Amino acid sequence: xxxxxxxxxxxxxxxxxxxxxxxxxxxxxxxxxxxxxxxxxxxxxxxxxxxxxxxxxxxxxxxxxxxxxxxxxxxxxxxxxxxxxxxxxxxxxxxxxxxxxxxxxxxxxxxxxxxxxxxxxxxxxxxxxxxxxxxxxxxxxxxxxxxxxxxxxxxxxxxxxxxxxxxxxxxxxxxxxxxxxxxxxxxxxxxxxxxxxxxxxxxxxxxxxxxxxxxxxxxxxxxxxxxxxxxxxxxxxxxxxxxxxxxxxxxxxxxxxxxxxxxxxxxxxxxxxxxxxxxxxxxxxxxxxxxxxxxxxxxxxxxxxxxxxxxxxxxxxxxxxxxxxxxxxxxxxxxxxxxxxxxxxxxxxxxxxxxxxxxxxxxxxxxxxxxxxxxxxxxxxxxxxxxxxxxxxxxxxxxxxx
Amino acid sequence: xxxxxxxxxxxxxxxxxxxxxxxxxxxxxxxxxxxxxxxxxxxxxxxxxxxxxxxxxxxxxxxxxxxxxxxxxxxxxxxxxxxxxxxxxxxxxxxxxxxxxxxxxxxxxxxxxxxxxxxxxxxxxxxxxxxxxxxxxxxxxxxxxxxxxxxxxxxxxxxxxxxxxxxxxxxxxxxxxxxxxxxxxxxxxxxxxxxxxxxxxxxxxxxxxxxxxxxxxxxxxxxxxxxxxxxxxxxxxxxxxxxxxxxxxxxxxxxxxxxxxxxxxxxxxxxxxxxxxxxxxxxx
Numbered sequence: 001x002x003x004x005x006x007x008x009x010x011x012x013x014x015x016x017x018x019x020x021x022x023x024x025x026x027x028x029x030x031x032x033x034x035x036x037x038x039x040x041x042x043x044x045x046x047x048x049x050x051x052x053x054x055x056x057x058x059x060x061x062x063x064x065x066x067x068x069x070x071x072x073x074x075x076x077x078x079x080x081x082x083x084x085x086x087x088x089x090x091x092x093x094x095x096x097x098x099x100x101x102x103x104x105x106x107x108x109x110x111x112x113x114x115x116x117x118x119x120x121x122x123x124x125x126x127x128x129x130x131x132x133x134x135x136x137x138x139x140x141x142x143x144x145x146x147x148x149x150x151x152x153x154x155x156x157x158x159x160x161x162x163x164x165x166x167x168x169x170x171x172x173x174x175x176x177x178x179x180x181x182x183x184x185x186x187x188x189x190x191x192x193x194x195x196x197x198x199x200x201x202x203x204x205x206x207x208x209x210x211x212x213x214x215x216x217x218x219x220x221x222x223x224x225x226x227x228x229x230x231x232x233x234x235x236x237x238x239x240x241x242x243x244x245x246x247x248x249x250x251x252x253x254x255x256x257x258x259x260x261x262x263x264x265x266x267x268x269x270x271x272x273x274x275x276x277x278x279x280x281x282x283x284x285x286x287x288x289x290x291x292x293x294x295x296x297x298x299x300x301x302x303x304x305x306x307x308x309x310x311x312x313x314x315x316x317x318x319x320x321x322x323x324x325x326x327x328x329x330x331x332x333x334x335x336x337x338x339x340x341x342x343x344x345x346x347x348x349x350x351x352x353x354x355x356x357x358x359x360x361x362x363x364x365x366x367x368x369x370x371x372x373x374x375x376x377x378x379x380x381x382x383x384x385x386x387x388x389x390x391x392x393x394x395x396x397x398x399x400x401x402x
Numbered sequence: 403x404x405x406x407x408x409x410x411x412x413x414x415x416x417x418x419x420x421x422x423x424x425x426x427x428x429x430x431x432x433x434x435x436x437x438x439x440x441x442x443x444x445x446x447x448x449x450x451x452x453x454x455x456x457x458x459x460x461x462x463x464x465x466x467x468x469x470x471x472x473x474x475x476x477x478x479x480x481x482x483x484x485x486x487x488x489x490x491x492x493x494x495x496x497x498x499x500x501x502x503x504x505x506x507x508x509x510x511x512x513x514x515x516x517x518x519x520x521x522x523x524x525x526x527x528x529x530x531x532x533x534x535x536x537x538x539x540x541x542x543x544x545x546x547x548x549x550x551x552x553x554x555x556x557x558x559x560x561x562x563x564x565x566x567x568x569x570x571x572x573x574x575x576x577x578x579x580x581x582x583x584x585x586x587x588x589x590x591x592x593x594x595x596x597x598x599x600x601x602x603x604x605x606x607x608x609x610x611x612x613x614x615x616x617x618x619x620x621x622x623x624x625x626x627x628x629x630x631x632x633x634x635x636x637x638x639x640x641x642x643x644x645x646x647x648x649x650x651x652x653x654x655x656x657x658x659x660x661x662x663x664x665x666x667x668x669x670x671x672x673x674x675x676x677x678x679x680x681x682x683x684x685x686x
Contacts, residue, residue: 072514099516123467125493143564175562199591301565303574
């Protein structure tokens, strides 16, 4: 059996490269057209080509989403786009349109065709249906429990991809038009306004049942399926997918590295022990800005999977710097500031090849003016700090809060 | 265009008549998405008393493997007594013994000509999405053979979740209300319109706020069949809808059609939006 693929999202070229560097086996990205997450789709064909060249050097893969549910006008330029993707070295497309699957087979046959979670696949018979359409892989609906996935895996003729982390729709994907009706923003063409996360009042006829400000909520916690990685790998799932093409570089690096650690631990020890899982969850929490749960992995969701009385997106202030270079002789690191920190703060460095390593900040020097600063307070400011830890470009620094 | 109308209560069967009303659409427990469902006794009563009416059973829910195990035998057993079955789960298609009776219907998916044509090659009949503008509908209808179906009146589910959201909410708030009642509504905090919300064994469903309807567009559409959906509607209003559309297809008088529907709050729904804007589109 092939090793499971860790599949990460990326909303830009530099984040895609970062995800690959931090341990993803593959990335999925969206182009300017045909893709959900319209705001995250910053990839021109040239970007995709460059990404594929980079991925090839690491023996890794690139998938491109063409997963909108298109209207007639959206399909202009499809053939040219598919041909360009194929010639760029893209491994496959992820789509929710049967006509795009068919067209890709006709004009760009080397592209693998993967069926998107937007098709809400919840049983093995649907997978058999898709196997007759020349599809290579399906992305399961997030509504499948672990037991249901195991049953699907027993008879599937296709590769299976399952979500393990990130945002969850409350509705079956592809079947929700709440955003369309409330805001005119099409949830199935990249414009979802996340209406499921808003506050609602519940009525029984004319009588309101919820007390004022104690709203009826339908929004879901994010998914963290770390506890199910061992079972998913044992079941034979081909790809473990992280959601989040709009997420920051810091989030991506933290989450990808944490899952990489977990997956590698499984393959080394043939199991994941409680201590390793706890370490994983400690790492993951450093990036999370929303409450997480296990989604449907344990069966039909309970109150533990819902967001009530809370809007818990808190921008994480942990991420403080991005390493641009390190001088082995002077032990000086050139960093780009991302959040406030001061001399005396304890920072934790981590990177693609660097396990968590802590140090206390000494002097902070402005790279341009050489002035000694009392604090690192300006975003993107270039600073010099000293540390004995051998940092590398692309390593990251986060603050350790007491 | 010949019309199928949802039948919510077997007692109303006698009103489903007219030269243009050729059938009923019914829901059954555990397999349908439709809100109102017939008991098995009522369903058998319908089969025995349908006269010339055709019967479509709504089988549009999503199924897990276990759901299919539990229900597929029953679904296959009723095929001989019905004319069609609407579905949206390809897994159901794989397990149905008579695929000629299948109609694909999932209001969010068949939104472009290419997909409609692709689905029409795979399945006997399809229903074009009602979550597109009327101009888009006219284009698709014009580009394909007439052997397809259009939703001409209804109230779509705009949210379909596997989560038991009402049950969970009552549990969280420690309320002992019955989560499966028909009478629940939700209202977004900053808005005034309410939406029906219904939880059942298939999950939680939220409906759009009003009934959508097509009227003048019907004159240009060449589809052979139209569906009329009437969730949560009182019997007296259902009769008005049946009469209005049946007579419309005799005289094609749009003014009379709308006069007959005057007391029912309707709008054009998604059909009336020129394009549903994506994030980043210019809103001018």
